[in-house]
Amino acid sequence: MKVDYIIVGLGLAGLAFAEELVENNKSFIVFEDSSQTSSLVAGGVYNPVILKRFTPVWNAKEQLAVALPFYKQLEAKFNTKFDQKFTTKKVFKSIEDQNNWFEASDKPKLVDYIDPNLDTKSYNGVLADFSFGNVKETGRIDTKKLVETYRNYLESENAIRFEKFEHQQIKFQENTVKYEEIEANNIVFCEGFGVTENPFFNKLPLNEAKGELITIHAPELDIDFLLKSTLFVLPLGDNIYKVGATFNWTDKTSNPSEEGKKELVEKLEKVINVPYKIIEQTAGIRPTVAGRRPLVGVHPTYKKLVVLNGLGTRGVMIAPTVAKQLYNHLENGADLDQEIDIIRFIKKLKA
Ligand SMILES: Cc1cc2nc3c(=O)[nH]c(=O)nc-3n(C[C@H](O)[C@H](O)[C@H](O)COP(=O)(O)OP(=O)(O)OC[C@H]3O[C@@H](n4cnc5c(N)ncnc54)[C@H](O)[C@@H]3O)c2cc1C
Secondary structure, three states, X not given: OEEEEEEEOOOHHHHHHHHHHHHOOOOEEEEOOOOOOHHHHOOOEEOOEEOOOOEEOOOHHHHHHXXXXXXXXXXXXXXXXXXXXXXXXXXXXXXXXXXXXXXXXXXXXXXXXXXXXXXXXXXXXXXXXXXXXXXXXXXXXXXXXXXHXXXXXXXXXXXXXXXXXXXXXXXXXXXXXXXXXXXXXEEEEOOHHHXXXXXXXXXXXXXXXXXXXXXXXXXXXXXXXXXEOOOEEEEEEOOEEEEEOOOEOOXXXXXXXXXXHHHHHXXXXXXXXXXXXXXXXXXXXXXXXXXXXXXXXXXXXXXXXXXXXXXXXXXXXXXXXXXXXXXXXXXXXXXXXXXXXXXHHHHHHHO
């Protein structure tokens, strides 16, 4: 069997690259072994503002301009809703916090997103002594629904195998690579934290961070915006909310933990004061990178092997842009943005 591409991993990165191939009539086969959960458990939030520091997210405007139409097109393709738009309300901790907000609202890269007027309303069950600041153009992609829908679609097209890709089985030929009976022009590895088991790319500097979330039912909490304090409370409808997320740099498992739950509960009870019940807890490893830029490009020695990784905490916004750039690089010879090109780690990759 001959294909243009093998894709390893069908999270947000693999999905965005696969869709690029579909759009361009390229043939491909995906391998997916369910070893990682990041795209399935993600909050899925997109927000162009870093609310810890009131600074813009890297290339936010450009990324949103690609990402929002991308998800809209997938909604049309599958006749399913994935994108839920809402306002994000930042809970201020102090007067100083409010002043920093006013200052930030004037910055050219934030002016479209930050509403300078304070929201002084009160919302039943929400604790906020210093009011709220509204962020516009935010929302959430239901990444679990999207990834599952896409995997089903690929399955119906016989374009996905639910099995582990074994790197040592790759055979290098003159102009192609072979894996079992499949001959491909390129293999694109979209493995998330799984890249640590990839002998060709495992020297790339991931600084992965485990994250945990809980889902709660709070019958007296009735908000339709995302509440952001030291954690987020994200409305799913019917008084159900996703609450997250933790950051843990030592635990490398995707198992929910008591420690994670305790941290979330302690933070949650500083921002809501109504009864609630935890109905689910999930966890995953974010493929975050030292330097906070994605890891994209062709291996300097094995030119048929390609990586698309390092989406970090913002896979929803970043994936469609970097997948497109990678495709144009591979098929049309376009330069990759230097900030994302793995060539910046050439010494590590050749070591
Ligand atoms: C708790 C939490 C909350 C988050 N919240 C947000 C958020 O609100 N907004 C946002 O934008 N991002 C969020 N993220 C980050 C987001 O999840 C990631 O940026 C994104 O999902 C990474 O996608 P990926 O495809 O690179 O990796 P993954 O989702 O990890 O996908 C990699 C896939 O490759 C498969 N795989 C790996 N190795 C192999 C192999 N050898 N053979 C076959 N298959 C293999 C894995 O099973 C997996 O399905 C969150 C992450 C976590 C953990």
